Amino acid sequence: MTTRPGTAADVAALAALDAACFGARRWPREAWEEVILHPAWLTLVAETAGGELAGAAVLLCQRPVSSLASLAVAPAWRGCGIGSALLNDCILRCRGACANEVVLEVDEDNEPAMRLYRRFGFRPRRGFEDEGIRRVEMTLTLSESGRRLP
Ligand SMILES: CC(C)(COP(=O)(O)OP(=O)(O)OC[C@H]1O[C@@H](n2cnc3c(N)ncnc32)[C@H](O)[C@@H]1OP(=O)(O)O)[C@@H](O)C(=O)NCCC(=O)NCCS
Numbered sequence: 263m264t265t266r267p268g269t270a271a272d273v274a275a276l277a278a279l280d281a282a283c284f285g286a287r288r289w290p291r292e293a294w295e296e297v298i299l300h301p302a303w304l305t306l307v308a309e310t311a312g313g314e315l316a317g318a319a320v321l322l323c324q325r326p327v328s329s330l331a332s333l334a335v336a337p338a339w340r341g342c343g344i345g346s347a348l349l350n351d352c353i354l355r356c357r358g359a360c361a362n363e364v365v366l367e368v369d370e371d372n373e374p375a376m377r378l379y380r381r382f383g384f385r386p387r388r389g390f391e392d393e394g395i396r397r398v399e400m401t402l403t404l405s406e407s408g409r410r411l412p
Contacts, residue, residue, distance in 0.1 A: 263344060265351045268305035268318065270298055275315040276305070283334035297331075306351055308335070308344045319348040321355065328356040330366040333375070345378050353382065356404065363403055370396035 268276060273294045280288040297303040297320050308317035317335035322328060330352055335344045356364050368375050370389065376398070384400040391397065 263308055263310055263316065263342075263347065265306050265308050265347055268298055268307045270295070272305070272307055272315060273298055276307070276318055279315060279318055279334055279336055280332075282336060289332070303331075304355065306348055308339075308348055310339070317344040317348055319352050321352045323352075323355050323359045323361070325360045326362040328359065328361040328364045330364060333366075340374070346381075349378065349382055353402065353404070362405055363401055365399060365401045367392075367397050367399050370398050376400075 276294045277291045297305055302322060304321045304323050306319045307315050310316050316339040319330065320332040321330055333345060333348060353364060379400050382402065384402045387399045387401045389396060389398050
C-alpha cells in the first residue's frame with residue numbers, strides 16, 4: 263500500500279469511495295473535482311499493490327492552522343493501518359508547512375475515527391450540532407505533540 267497525491271484521474275474512484283463510506287452524506291462528484299484541482303487543497307490517496315483506491319484524505323495544509331476535511335477507508339480495507347498511514351502522511355505534511363495546529367470535525371458517536379484521532383494525539387476542543395448530528399471539533403497541537411507521533 264502506498265499513499266500519493268490524488269489526480270483528476272482518481273475523481274470517479276474517490277466519489278465511489280466516498281459513497282461507500284458516507285452514504286447520503288457523501289460529497290457530490292463536483293466537490294471532488296474541485297478539491298483535486300484547487301491548489302490549496304491536497305487529496306492523498308492510499309493505493310493497494312493491485313492498484314485499488316482503498317482510502318483517501320483531504321487536507322487544507324497551511325499555517326498556522328491546517329484542516330483535515332475528509333478521511334475514509336474502504337470497508338474491506340479497514341483495520342489494516344491505512345487510516346493511520348493517511349493520517350500520518352497528513353500530519354507530516356502539516357509539519358512540513360510549519361502549521362501549529364491541525365483541526366478536524368467528527369461525529370460524536372464515530373468511535374473508530376475518534377480512537378484513531380486520539381491515538382495520534384488529537385483532543386476534543388468543543389462539541390456542536392450540525393443538522394441534528396452531534397459533532398466534535400478535535401485539534402492536534404503540533405508544537406506540543408511532535409515527540410508523540412508514531
Ligand atoms: C475511521 C477510519 C478512517 C479508520 O480507518 P482504518 O484504515 O480502519 O484505520 P486503521 O486500520 O489505521 O486503525 C483502525 C484499527 O485497526 C488497528 N490496526 C491497524 N493496523 C493493523 C494491523 N496491521 N493489524 C491489526 N490491527 C491493525 C488499529 O490499531 C486500530 O485499532 P483501534 O480502532 O482499536 O484503535 C475508517 O473506519 C473509516 O473510513 N470510517 C468511515 C469514514 C469515517 O468515519 N471517516 C472519519 C470521518 S471524521
